[in-house]
Structure formats: structure tokens, C-alpha cells
Amino acid sequence: MIRTLRPTDVLAYVAFRNQTPDNEAVTTAYGRTIVPTIGALLGGSLALEPRRERWVLVDQGQIVGLVAAKARSGADVWDVDELMAAPTADVDRVYAKLLEHLCGQAVEDGVQKVFLRLREESEATAAARQAGFFRYTTEHVYRHADATPPAVAPDELSPRRPVDHQALFQLYSATVPAFVRQVEGLTLQEWRWTDGWNVHPVLWRPVSLHRRDFVVREGSAIVAWLQIDLRARLLRLLVDTREAELARVVLAFGLAQLGFGGPVTLPLREYQAALQPHLEEQGFELVARHALLAKALAIRVPEGKMVPIRAS
Secondary structure (H helix, E strand, O other): OEEEOOHHHHHHHHHHHHHOOOOOEOOOOOOOOOOOOHHHHHHHHOOOOOOEEEEEEEEOOEEEEEEEEEEOOOOOEEEEEEEEEOOOOOHHHHHHHHHHHHHHHHHHOOOOEEEEEEEOOOOOHHHHHHOOOEEEEEEEEEEEOOOOOOOOOOOOEEEOOHHHHHHHHHHHHHHOOHHHHHHHOOOHHHHHHHHOOOOOOOOOOOOOOOEEEEEEEEOOEEEEEEEEEOOOOEEEEEEOHHHOOHHHHHHHHHHHHHOOOOOEEEEEEHHHHHHHHHHHHOOOEEEEEEEEEEEEOOOOOOOOOOOOOOOO
């Protein structure tokens, strides 16, 4: 039986967590996963987190699996951020049932897409395919041991502005393959929600105060885009395929912005392979591979039917 997590599940939940291995759902590009706690149990079961849903698979009074998803702000999209099964259970069956149930609930809530990030070697990959998810790209996660001393910024590099939306979308459309854009955003509006910059229409700033965006302009076009997450020490880079040499300078600038203070992570998607030599030149090393999966959902529309008109 699959049902929502309840406050009365506290003992079963603790027993489940004591025997369950790591969370299979990776929540970030740098590999962090959510570690469920009693606080998470109460937050989910008492609806203290209105954008998060949690369900458990119960067998003979024991929790043998758990799945959770978080809704993206302003978009009809869910991200799976918890997926676990007890080692004593049929893991593939538990994962598949939980994901199928989650997608069924997503349809009821009018959600159009569900995203799932897994480590490439994850045991949940086969079950996710069985539940209707498909891999639309792979991210190779690179890590730099530490940032570098200050570097000189390219003359053309400047902070991102609201007016850059259209030019950035053109860079995105020219750089990202069509099958990936079809999943993440084919239109400007879909892309803006995926990008996370314009979650609040009036506040023209990133959703996170820890995020900094820089662009390199060439005339009216943008040929490079750098995202810096100061808190996560994460870099994201998108460069015009004809300007791959520019990556080296932009990467050096990004590392300098983070400064010394710990490892720096940069996810590189499989279609960005031309940038790999520049990462290695800057001292980045490959540490993980993540499979990015998605499932598009059909929204249920009430079936129309003819009814007789009654005379008043």
C-alpha cells in the first residue's frame, strides 16, 4: 500500500531510516542528497512544506520505501528529491511502484513534467525507465581542488541584465540540442522558468541571492554565459560552440570570483564535450556522472458529454 507520510509513522519511519542506505535521488549537480530526519517527517506529514509531497510504501505495517518531490516555484514541474527502499525489499519493484504513484499524483495536481537526477550507476535507473522516465542527457561532474588567486576579467564580460533574456535564449537554443530543449524548455517562457531567474515577475533578480551571472557579449549577441553559486561553490558555463577557446578565460574568472575556501564543482553536459580540455587545463577533475531523466505527463481533461435541457 502506498500512502502519504503521517505523523503517526514516526516509529516506522525511524526503523526504516536506520536500515535504509543512501537516498538514490541526487538533488544538486554537485551530488548532494537529502538525508531524511524526524524534522522532515513532521514537515511533510503536517503540510509545513506546502511545495513538497512525500509518500511511503507500507508492507505489513513496515515502511519499505519512500519517495518525495518538490514543486518548482511558478511552474507545473516536480523534481524528485527523495527515493529510497529498504534493503530487505524487492528494490526494483519498490522504486517502480513509488515513481508510478508519484507520477499519478502529479497528474492529479496538474503537473506537466517530473524530473529525476540519478547517479549513473544508481540501482534506481532500471525502475525509473519502467515507470516511464527517459534519460535526456548526462552531466559529467568536475571538481577543482580549490579556487585560484584573482584573475583579470575579459573586457567583454559583464554582469547579466534583465534585457539579456532574449540573447541568452538564443545562445541556449543554438548550443543545446533540440531533444534536450524539448524537455527543459522550447519557448522563451519555459526556458525562463527552468533558468530560475524570473520566478517573481516584478523582482528582476535570480531566485537565489547567492547566485551571480555574467555574460560575454559580441555585438548584440551573447557568446558565453557563466553562473556562479557562491554558497554551493558551483560554476555553470554555456559557450557558443564557435567560441570554445573563450571558456579558458571565463573559467579562470569564475574560479577567481569564488576565491580560496574549498573545492569548486562544475557540471558539464555530454553535448559540451568541446569544453572538457579547457576544464582539465584549469585543474578540474572528473568525479561523477549523473543521469538526468524526465517524464512528460498527460493532463486529464474531463470528457464532454451532451445532456438534455430541462424546461424551467
